[in-house]
Each structure stands twice: as C-alpha cells, then as structure tokens.
Amino acid sequence: MTQLPAAPEQPEQPAQGALKPSDSSRALYGGKSTRRITVRDIAAAKERGEKWPMLTAYDALTASVFDEAGIPVMLVGDSAGNCHLGYETTVPVTLDEMTMLSAAVVRGTSRALIVGDLPFGSYQEGPVQALRSATRLIKEAGVGAVKLEGGERSHRQIELLVESGIPVMAHIGLTPQSVNAMGYRVQGRGDEAAAQLLRDAKAVQDAGAFAVVLELVPAELAAEVTRVLHIPTVGIGAGPETDAQVLVWTDMLGLTAGRVPKFVKQYVNLREVMAGAARSFAEDVIGGTFPQEEHSVH
Numbered sequence: 510m511t512q513l514p515a516a517p518e519q520p521e522q523p524a525q526g527a528l529k530p531s532d533s534s535r536a537l538y539g540g541k542s543t544r545r546i547t548v549r550d551i552a553a554a555k556e557r558g559e560k561w562p563m564l565t566a567y568d569a570l571t572a573s574v575f576d577e578a579g580i581p582v583m584l585v586g587d588s589a590g591n592c593h594l595g596y597e598t599t600v601p602v603t604l605d606e607m608t609m610l611s612a613a614v615v616r617g618t619s620r621a622l623i624v625g626d627l628p629f630g631s632y633q634e635g636p637v638q639a640l641r642s643a644t645r646l647i648k649e650a651g652v653g654a655v656k657l658e659g660g661e662r663s664h665r666q667i668e669l670l671v672e673s674g675i676p677v678m679a680h681i682g683l684t685p686q687s688v689n690a691m692g693y694r695v696q697g698r699g700d701e702a703a704a705q706l707l708r709d710a711k712a713v714q715d716a717g718a719f720a721v722v723l724e725l726v727p728a729e730l731a732a733e734v735t736r737v738l739h740i741p742t743v744g745i746g747a748g749p750e751t752d753a754q755v756l757v758w759t760d761m762l763g764l765t766a767g768r769v770p771k772f773v774k775q776y777v778n779l780r781e782v783m784a785g786a787a788r789s790f791a792e793d794v795i796g797g798t799f800p801q802e803e804h805s806v807h
C-alpha cells in the first residue's frame with residue numbers, strides 16, 4: 510500500500526474515558542484511527558510521555574500480522590541480512606534488497622509507520638548519496654521514514670534528508686554496520702564513552718532526526734539520554750527507561766536459530782512450532798494419512 514501524503518495530522522486520541530493516566534501508553538498502540546501513523550504522532554507521544562513498541566518486519570505477510578496486532582511502528586531493518594536473507598551480518602545488504610523488502614512491508618500494512626533502513630554503503634559517502642538512497646526508499650518502496658546509523662559522524666546526512674522532507678530515525682550505540690570496526694560490544698561504558706554517546710544523541714537531534722535508536726548501552730545512560738532529548742529514544746538492549754522498545758521479530762518469536770542476545774525476550778518458540786508442524790506433515794505424507802477425503806476433489 511502506498512504511503513499516504515501527510516494530510517490532516519491530528520495526534521491519535523484515545524477513546525473518551527478509556528484511558529487511566531497509568532495506561533496512557535495506549536494512544537499509539539491500540540489507537541482507533543486506521544490512517545497511517547506519522548512522525549508527528551510519534552512526537553506527540555513523547556510529549557504525552559507514552560511508551561510505544563516497534564518490531565522489525567521483512568515481508569508483507571508478517572507485517573500484516575503485526576499491523577493487525579496494532580504495532581504502531583515497523584522497521585524494515587537491515588537485520589534482514591542475518592534474519593531473512595541468510596547473510597552472516599548486515600554488511601552485505603544492498604539498497605535494492607532493502608527497497609524490495611520495504612515495499613513488501615508497506616504493501617502488507619495500512620496503519621503502521623514504516624521505517625526503511627539505509628544499508629551499509631548507501632549513505633557513508635555523504636549527504637548527496639544519502640539523499641539519493643533515501644529517495645529510493647521513499648519513492649519506490651513508499652516508506653514513511655528512513656533510518657541510518659551514526660551520531661556526530663552522520664549529522665550532515667541527517668540534515669540534508671530532513672531539509673528535503675524525509676523523516677530520519679537515527680541509530681547510535683552499537684551500530685551493526687560497523688561490526689568490523691567495533692564488534693558486538695556494549696557501548697557507552699566509562700565516562701569518555703558515555704560523554705560521546707550523549708554528544709551523538711544531541712547531534713542527531715540537532716540535525717533533525719525524529720527519533721533515535723539506542724542499541725546495547727547501559728540502562729542508566731539510556732535513561733539519561735531519554736531525559737535530555739526531546740525526541741523519543743527507541744531502546745534495544747538499553748534498559749526500561751527509553752520512550753520506545755524495539756526487537757527483531759525473529760528473535761522475539763523464537764524463529765532465530767541458536768543463541769539470541771540477553772536483552773531479547775522470547776514470547777514463543779516459533780522454530781519449534783514450525784519444525785513440529787513440518788515433521789507432522791512429512792509423517793502424514795509418508796504414512797499415507799494426508800490427504801484425506803476432506804482435502805480431495807472429485
């Protein structure tokens with residue numbers, strides 16, 4: 510489905526009397542409106558002190574399930590590289606791949622704000638390359654915003670995209686596209702690293718980002734960044750105090766093979782469920798108990 514132009518933007522209002530102060534986080538999640546959520550709704554949520562959930566999605570079918578479940582923001586993350594496309598890291602993911610996956614997620618949803626990730630190599634050369642790449646995700650895939658990694662080092666890219674009318678979600682802390690340089694380690698530990706993370710957070714806010722992902726940073730530091738910024742923070746492995754939380758859907762639903770990071774909460778073991786169903790199907794076929802009369806035509 511094509512992204513609607515940002516028309517009459519009213520922050521979604523909770524049903525009258527439906528919300529007690531303690532569950533005011535329901536305005537984005539579970540709101541009544543069926544129109545697309547926009548970055549202005551996200552800004553309003555921060556003002557109202559609401560928390561919100563974000564999940565990754567890489568295909569139309571899964572995205573439609575999350576959309577029906579009321580997930581207000583979906584990230585077509587370049588984690589598609591390791592979670593969907595079979596690469597070892599996010600580094601090999603291409604802009605063509607991200608455009609194709611993002612378009613599928615947009616088609617599968619009607620309400621969520623869809624954020625498309627700019628893959629490694631599609632914005633590091635500078636603002637003009639970033640604009641060219643982001644324009645593809647906006648025009649060809651129909652996403653409502655893009656995400657890119659980096660704090661101070663990416664502020665010029667963010668500035669040009671925002672000036673050009675493209676909402677940007679920034680991503681600091683652990684930035685997986687830099688795995689070859691930084692590995693997968695907690696970021697922002699120690700005074701100097703914490704001060705750098707704060708500078709990065711302020712730099713992306715000043716450049717015009719509408720939200721910032723904080724990945725794998727100490728909970729206390731993430732809480733401080735969340736207090737200091739007026740844009741929402743989206744935590745992953747960043748403790749409970751961020752404005753929003755994001756998880757990679759294949760981790761959260763137990764489809765990922767092997768170990769998942771400590772910060773993941775696994776809500777179901779889909780890998781076991783799917784493998785069990787596949788084995789049952791195979792046994793039925795081999796034993797001649799499928800198909801039966803009700804599955805046959807005459």
Ligand code: KIV
Nearest residue numbers: 565586587588722755
């Ligand atoms: O690519 C991705 O899924 C991400 C999230 C982990 C934030 O960047």
